[in-house]
Amino acid sequence: FRLRGKIDDDLLDDLEEALISADVGMETTLALMEELRNRIRREKKTNSTDINWLTDTLQSLMRDMLEQGDRTLKVAEVGPSIYLIVGVNGVGKTTAIGKMAARFKSEGKQVLIVAADTFRAAAIEQLEIWSKRADVPIVLGSEGADPSSVVYNAMSAAKTQKPDVVVIDTAGRLHTKTNLLQELSKMSRVISREFDGAPQETLLVLDASTGQNAITQAKTFLQSCGLTGLILTKMDGTAKGGVILAVHKQLGLPVKFIGVGEGIDDLEPFDPDAFTRALFA
Amino acid sequence: NLQSRFQGIFRSLTGKSRISEKAVKEALREVRMAFLEADVNFKATKDFCKKIETRALGAEVLQSLSPGQQVIKIVHEAMIELLGEKAGILELPAGEARIMLVGLQGSGKTTTAAKLAKKLAGEGRKPLLCAGDIYRPAAIRQLEVVGERAGIPVFQMGTDEDPVNIAKQGSKHAYRQGLDTVILDTAGRLHIDNEMMEEVQRIKKSWKPTHILLVVDSMVGQDAVNQAQHFNEGLGISGMILTKLDSDTRGGAAISIRYVTGKPILYAGTGEKLEDLDSFHPDRMASRILG
Numbered sequence A: 001f002r003l004r005g006k007i008d009d010d011l012l013d014d015l016e017e018a019l020i021s022a023d024v025g026m027e028t029t030l031a032l033m034e035e036l037r038n039r040i041r042r043e044k045k046t047n048s049t050d051i052n053w054l055t056d057t058l059q060s061l062m063r064d065m066l067e068q069g070d071r072t073l074k075v076a077e078v079g080p081s082i083y084l085i086v087g088v089n090g091v092g093k094t095t096a097i098g099k100m101a102a103r104f105k106s107e108g109k110q111v112l113i114v115a116a117d118t119f120r121a122a123a124i125e126q127l128e129i130w131s132k133r134a135d136v137p138i139v140l141g142s143e144g145a146d147p148s149s150v151v152y153n154a155m156s157a158a159k160t161q162k163p164d165v166v167v168i169d170t171a172g173r174l175h176t177k178t179n180l181l182q183e184l185s186k187m188s189r190v191i192s193r194e195f196d197g198a199p200q201e202t203l204l205v206l207d208a209s210t211g212q213n214a215i216t217q218a219k220t221f222l223q224s225c226g227l228t229g230l231i232l233t234k235m236d237g238t239a240k241g242g243v244i245l246a247v248h249k250q251l252g253l254p255v256k257f258i259g260v261g262e263g264i265d266d267l268e269p270f271d272p273d274a275f276t277r278a279l280f281a
Numbered sequence B: 001n002l003q004s005r006f007q008g009i010f011r012s013l014t015g016k017s018r019i020s021e022k023a024v025k026e027a028l029r030e031v032r033m034a035f036l037e038a039d040v041n042f043k044a045t046k047d048f049c050k051k052i053e054t055r056a057l058g059a060e061v062l063q064s065l066s067p068g069q070q071v072i073k074i075v076h077e078a079m080i081e082l083l084g085e086k087a088g089i090l091e092l093p094a095g096e097a098r099i100m101l102v103g104l105q106g107s108g109k110t111t112t113a114a115k116l117a118k119k120l121a122g123e124g125r126k127p128l129l130c131a132g133d134i135y136r137p138a139a140i141r142q143l144e145v146v147g148e149r150a151g152i153p154v155f156q157m158g159t160d161e162d163p164v165n166i167a168k169q170g171s172k173h174a175y176r177q178g179l180d181t182v183i184l185d186t187a188g189r190l191h192i193d194n195e196m197m198e199e200v201q202r203i204k205k206s207w208k209p210t211h212i213l214l215v216v217d218s219m220v221g222q223d224a225v226n227q228a229q230h231f232n233e234g235l236g237i238s239g240m241i242l243t244k245l246d247s248d249t250r251g252g253a254a255i256s257i258r259y260v261t262g263k264p265i266l267y268a269g270t271g272e273k274l275e276d277l278d279s280f281h282p283d284r285m286a287s288r289i290l291g
Ligand SMILES: Nc1nc2c(ncn2[C@@H]2O[C@H](COP(=O)(O)OP(=O)(O)OP(=O)(O)O)[C@@H](O)[C@H]2O)c(=O)[nH]1
Pocket: A087, A088, A089, A090, A091, A092, A093, A094, A095, A096, A117, A120, A123, A170, A171, A172, A173, A233, A234, A235, A236, A237, A258, A259, A260, A261, A262, A266, B105, B106, B136, B188, B190
């Protein structure tokens, strides 16, 4: 994004446009712009040509919004670390799990993945292919089975196999479908009944090209099954994922990973600095 | 909604014989905010508001007893005009039709392919689903399963064949089987992935589809314009399908993709079941976006 000239209203309008175009959203953009204007006045930068100061200041404001919360994955004190992966349809949950399985395996961990999407066509086959690619064991559901029973079977398997990490795939579900959210909280209860303190993480997967609806998604999933963090996928596209600023600010949910492609290695830990710089690129 | 947003602006003016231009401009600022909150693209919003400003500053508003209502009416009408005045109609040739579905990863192409096939079969066509996604794990299996559920035959050649060839062989197969409508499912791709965009360009050049439909997730935000523009300019699309409208997303992407391509939105995906494909209704979409 080309910012040039001096710090005047025209430039600030361009900056506001850049933020909105990055899906930062009206409310968050106005709040950021207001604070930025305060700083401009305070540090007497009106009509200054110090554009670098301006972008550095704005980026640090955005970084502050992203700094709180733990970006590392919670590890269980005893027993397996269990991670439940949730989100609306098509955002990249199944693919993210394949990538996570490979990553944990490369860290020397014993991984077990669970195909608890018993609803969508060929969902089980899809995750099965990822289990072969990542070379990790998988608990398969059967299509049409109750997903909670698949989760229960996986918990029994985990007690026998004693993996370090268990990652559970769930069917895409719109946050507007109450019965599907109830199905999810039931799965979560089955997990916590079998392992104290589990799931250690319930991660909401968000597509970076999603607009303001991401906030509603996060709020609703948070309320119904609890969330501990986010995975932001498809950051290899042109979308900036700016909506996570609002999700983080309003709900305190940190982004733990970003997806940057369709390959098994295309998962990176979230870097707030790189993220805010890319927002302006 | 717009009505309540306008209350503060026009209430203080009731009883006056003339509404000030200032009040109307303030109302248009509220329209702009509503659009941006609904994920309508920034530039599309700006151009739209400029376009309706002239009408909004006309006598029908300034001398109206309910100026707020008048502005809403103007906005609503302009939106319906932009979204494409009548409900979407997919016009198929009497003979062989070749429909190619394209779009970003996860937008709903495979599911929509089966839905569309089922709908067209119900309208007297004889569809064949063709598995052109050779990359995504179990994509062919997915199309086979939904095809089976829809009662539509599925043609596939595994994952080692060039999708160009799969499409052409699919048409040959359709001809032999007396099927008149081939619906080609393609892999999700980024509009900035040159190699993958070249693939669909090659399919278009060799297979010569009668329709290229861009499938767009209605929850997409500002990026909708980039997606639609690149696909339209790089490939050329004949129409669009907006999916996942059973969510509570405002769906401003509908305005963005219409604004930047001028191509019709033909259908709305409204659920995960195979019957969840409706005609696109501009008036319903306009009300939904305004909130
Ligand atoms: N470019 C890109 N594509 C991705 C990324 N993550 C996932 N995808 C693609 O997005 C599509 C959907 O991914 P899935 O893993 O099936 O998504 P899902 O959330 O499990 O979908 P449902 O189970 O149907 O709700 C696939 O084509 C993936 O290859 C990413 O980081 N970048």
